[in-house]
Structures are given as structure tokens and as C-alpha cells.
Amino acid sequence: MVNLIRAELAKLLGLPTAWIGLAVGSVVAPLLAVLNAGAVRAAIAAGRYEFSADLAYSSIQIVMLGGLILGVVTVSSEYTPTSDDAPGARQITTTLLAEPRRCRLLAAKAIVLVLVVAVQGTVTAVVTLLVVEHEHGGTYPPAEPARVAGAVLEWVLLSLLAYALTLIFRNGIVTLTLLVVNSGVVSVSWLLMKVTPLAAYLPDVVGKHMYLSDLGDVRIHPVVAGAVLLGWVVGLLVLAARLFERREA
Amino acid sequence: MITIDGLTRDRGKTRILHEVTFRARPGRVTGFLGPNGAGKTSTLRLLLGLDRPRAGTALIDGRPYAAWDRPLTVTGALLDGSGAHRSRTARAHLRWVATGNGLPRSRADEVLEIVGLTADAGKRAGKYSLGMSRRLGLATALLGDPRVLILDEPINGLDPAGIRWMRGFLREAAAEGRTVLLSSHLMGELAETADDVVIIVAGRVVADGTLAEVVAGHPSLEDAFLAHTAGEGTSW
Numbered sequence: 001m002v003n004l005i006r007a008e009l010a011k012l013l014g015l016p017t018a019w020i021g022l023a024v025g026s027v028v029a030p031l032l033a034v035l036n037a038g039a040v041r042a043a044i045a046a047g048r049y050e051f052s053a054d055l056a057y058s059s060i061q062i063v064m065l066g067g068l069i070l071g072v073v074t075v076s077s078e079y080t081p082t083s084d085d086a087p088g089a090r091q092i093t094t095t096l097l098a099e100p101r102r103c104r105l106l107a108a109k110a111i112v113l114v115l116v117v118a119v120q121g122t123v124t125a126v127v128t129l130l131v132v133e134h135e136h137g138g139t140y141p142p143a144e145p146a147r148v149a150g151a152v153l154e155w156v157l158l159s160l161l162a163y164a165l166t167l168i169f170r171n172g173i174v175t176l177t178l179l180v181v182n183s184g185v186v187s188v189s190w191l192l193m194k195v196t197p198l199a200a201y202l203p204d205v206v207g208k209h210m211y212l213s214d215l216g217d218v219r220i221h222p223v224v225a226g227a228v229l230l231g232w233v234v235g236l237l238v239l240a241a242r243l244f245e246r247r248e249a
Numbered sequence: 250m251i252t253i254d255g256l257t258r259d260r261g262k263t264r265i266l267h268e269v270t271f272r273a274r275p276g277r278v279t280g281f282l283g284p285n286g287a288g289k290t291s292t293l294r295l296l297l298g299l300d301r302p303r304a305g306t307a308l309i310d311g312r313p314y315a316a317w318d319r320p321l322t323v324t325g326a327l328l329d330g331s332g333a334h335r336s337r338t339a340r341a342h343l344r345w346v347a348t349g350n351g352l353p354r355s356r357a358d359e360v361l362e363i364v365g366l367t368a369d370a371g372k373r374a375g376k377y378s379l380g381m382s383r384r385l386g387l388a389t390a391l392l393g394d395p396r397v398l399i400l401d402e403p404i405n406g407l408d409p410a411g412i413r414w415m416r417g418f419l420r421e422a423a424a425e426g427r428t429v430l431l432s433s434h435l436m437g438e439l440a441e442t443a444d445d446v447v448i449i450v451a452g453r454v455v456a457d458g459t460l461a462e463v464v465a466g467h468p469s470l471e472d473a474f475l476a477h478t479a480g481e482g483t484s485w
Contacts, residue, residue, distance in 0.1 A: 089330025
């Protein structure tokens with residue numbers, strides 16, 4: 001299993017698209033914190049910013065995109081045609097010949113994803129918080145390690161969610177459109193929350209309760225939020241694994 | 250030894266393999282011959298555990314492919330294309346495959362040398378020509394120094410020098426005691442290389458024996474093949 005994990009790690013980090021994910025996650029968040037500093041400072045001065053601890057965590061939300069990209073790429077790269085000469089040929093054939101036990105393969109990929117996203121998320125979150133601290137001379141209430149852990153946990157779980165969805169769709173574009181558009185442009189879940197408060201338990205929004213305090217009318221305890229997101233992820237992973245076991249490569 | 254017994258497979262409502270049964274023995278090159286669409290690749294994919302049969306078994310040295318730990322050390326397979334992600338270099342591709350099967354990373358350079366790709370080891374697989382892709386696929390198959398080789402249309406895309414090299418390579422592998430099973434729709438090629446021949450037409454094995462047995466009564470393997478496929482409306 002150790003060999004398998006090492007192979008999957010080399011495979012993931014050998015992809016240029018994976019480095020795009022890592023770069024998006026690691027560089028953009030601290031950069032945004034710096035760029036936004038002026039506007040945020042003005043808002044605080046004018047008394048329009050109640051939860052200044054959230055200003056750090058709001059700017060690190062973008063790190064999530066890096067994890068999503070990694071979760072997608074680790075699967076979609078398997079299904080990319082290897083060349084124009086052989087449109088049916090894909091890396092997944094090599095992967096399954098090297099490790100025909102499919103559940104072990106999925107587990108190894110998941111472990112690698114968790115490791116990479118956790119390391120990247122922790123480093124980026126700490127750097128971004130330090131930037132915010134430097135720009136604004138601290139936050140109120142002060143930044144707590146538990147909230148950083150909550151944020152990193154959300155990204156890890158969301159990357160696993162992207163991984164499971166891409167396994168189900170066998171197509172990275174569908175997952176990326178679903179998750180990125182939903183989180184960045186128009187959130188269907190936020191719109192649904194206007195209709196029913198239960199929408200706050202949808203997987204793309206519930207995790208935010210682990211580290212953001214100002215999330216509209218619905219209050220969900222961080223532990224409950226984490227458990228709900230974990231439930232979504234486990235459910236979708238089980239479905240994805242069953243499909244992957246049964247489908248032909 | 251490859252043992253295939255009663256392999257049956259459906260695609261949708263169509264039965265594409267009808268109780269396919271044959272053996273490929275160590276120390277011999279077994280040619281799996283048939284027109285395009287006859288079921289050669291389908292049979293090999295079932296043998297490699299990539300697809301699931303409706304009925305029947307396909308075993309490699311007595312066990313299904315997926316039951317082998319570190320399977321590349323037992324079986325090497327070449328299917329369509331290079332099997333490498335197009336943005337990876339040949340060397341990087343071979344290294345992750347080697348790592349996953351507990352093989353030293355240095356094996357990557359050794360197999361690149363065997364297939365003559367050393368000079369292009371740092372090139373991205375997506376930039377490879379068809380012939381180079383086949384060589385990279387073969388290099389991947391050889392990583393674990395396997396005693397069983399399963400090759401689907403290995404000479405497709407090779408130039409004349411490459412075809413000659415492949416013929417010599419396959420003969421040598423059999424001489425070393427390995428089991429070599431290769432599919433082809435090129436009869437002239439198989440007549441030069443194979444010891445045993447299995448002919449499959451429309452998902453059914455119609456002839457199985459040594460090259461001499463299958464050719465017996467016909468001027469050439471091509472004539473024997475055409476006699477077996479007569480009336481099947483082959484597409485080529």
C-alpha cells in the first residue's frame with residue numbers, strides 16, 4: 001500500500017494541472033488579503049465590519065479552489081485520451097494494470113489527496129492569517145487555531161467531494177463547473193436557503209460553519225457542520241467506489 | 250501459461266464472445282488472429298481484468314490477473330496507445346508505474362534502453378509518434394521482467410525496422426521460456442512469428458493448434474484464415 005501511495009503521489013505531482021491547483025490555493029489567498037486590505041480597513045474604520053476575525057477567514061476561502069482542482073485532476077487525468085492516434089487509450093488502463101484491486105487504488109488516491117490538500121491548506125491558511133495580522137494589526141476576536149483547523153478540514157473534505165463527483169461523472173469539466181461556478185459565481189445553495197433553511201446543510205455551504213461566524217440566519221454548530229459535510233463526502237465516496245468497481249475501465 | 254475457458258461476454262444485447270477457450274503455453278508465441286471486431290481485444294481485456302465476463306474464466310499461471318500481488322512482475326501487457334498521460338515524460342511515466350509495483354526507479358531507464366527510447370526519455374508522451382508510443386507501451390509492459398507477455402496488435406504503427414525488431418524480440422522472449430500471446434489481423438506477420446495460432450471470428454474460436462496444424466491443407470496461413478472466415482462478411 002505504501003508503494004501504491006508513493007506512486008499516486010508521484011503521479012499527481014507530476015501533472016502540470018495539479019500545480020495550477022497548488023498555485024491557485026497557495027498564492028491567490030495571501031495576495032487577495034493584501035489587495036483587499038485598503039477596502040477592508042476603510043470598512044472597519046466606518047464600523048461596517050462586525051466580525052473582523054472573519055476577514056482573515058473570508059480571504060482564505062479561495063484556497064478551497066486549489067483542493068477542488070486537485071480532487072478533480074487526480075481522476076480526470078486518468079481519463080484524458082493519451083494521444084490523437086489512439087483516442088480510446090487512456091492512462092486508466094496502465095493504472096488498473098499496475099493495481100487491479102480497484103478499492104485499494106481509490107483509497108491510495110484519496111490518501112494522497114488528503115495529504116497534499118492538508119499540507120497546502122495549513123501552510124496557506126497560516127501565511128494568509130499572518131498577512132491579515134500584518135495589514136490590520138490583528139483581528140477581533142483573535143484568530144483561533146481551532147478555526148484554522150476547521151477551514152483546512154473543510155477544504156480536505158471538499159477536495160474529496162470533488163474527487164468522488166469526478167469518479168461518478170468520469171469527467172472533470174462537469175465537476176469543476178458544478179463546484180466552481182456554484183462557489184464563485186452564483187451559489188444555488190445560497191439561493192435555496194431563501195426558500196428553505198435546510199439548504200444550509202448542502203455540502204458546498206455547510207462546511208463554512210466550521211470557521212466563519214457570519215453566515216446569515218442559520219446557525220450550525222461547527223462540529224455538527226463538520227459531521228454533516230463528512231456524511232456527504234462518505235456517502236458520495238461509497239457511491240463512487242461502487243460505480244468504479246462495477247464499471248468497465 | 251494462459252488458460253482461457255468458456256469466456257462469454259455481452260455488449261448491450263449482443264453477444265460478442267461465445268465461450269472462447271484456448272491456451273497459450275510458456276516458451277511459445279501464440280498468435281491470436283482475427284478480423285477487426287472479431288473479439289481479440291475484448292478477450293485480452295477480460296484476461297487482464299479490465300472488463301468483466303458474463304461467464305467463463307481467464308487465468309494467468311492459474312490465477313486471475315487481479316489476484317496477483319505486484320501483477321507487473323508476472324504479466325506485461327501492451328494495449329492501445331502508450332498508456333501514458335500526454336503531459337508526462339516517458340521516464341516519469343515509467344517511474345510511477347515501477348514505484349507502484351515495488352520496482353526500482355532505475356528500471357525505467359533499463360526498459361527505455363531495451364525499446365530504444367533512451368534519447369527521447371525526457372520528451373512528453375503527448376509529443377510521441379505512433380511508433381514511439383507503441384515502444385513506450387512495450388517498455389511499460391517490460392518493467393517487471395514478466396514471464397507472461399500479452400500484446401494487442403504490437404506491430405501497429407511500427408516502421409519496417411521496428412517490425413523486424415519486434416519479431417526478433419518476441420522470438421527471443423519465447424526462447425527465454427516466457428509465455429507470449431499476441432493478437433493481430435496481419436496474417437503474414439503471424440506466419441513469421443507464431444508457434445501456435447488461435448483464429449477467432451465473430452466472437453468464436455474457429456481454429457486452434459500449432460501453426461502447421463492450422464495451415465494444414467491450405468497453401469498458406471492466409472488461405473487457411475480466409476477458409477475459416479468465409480461467409481462471415483469480414484469488413485476488411
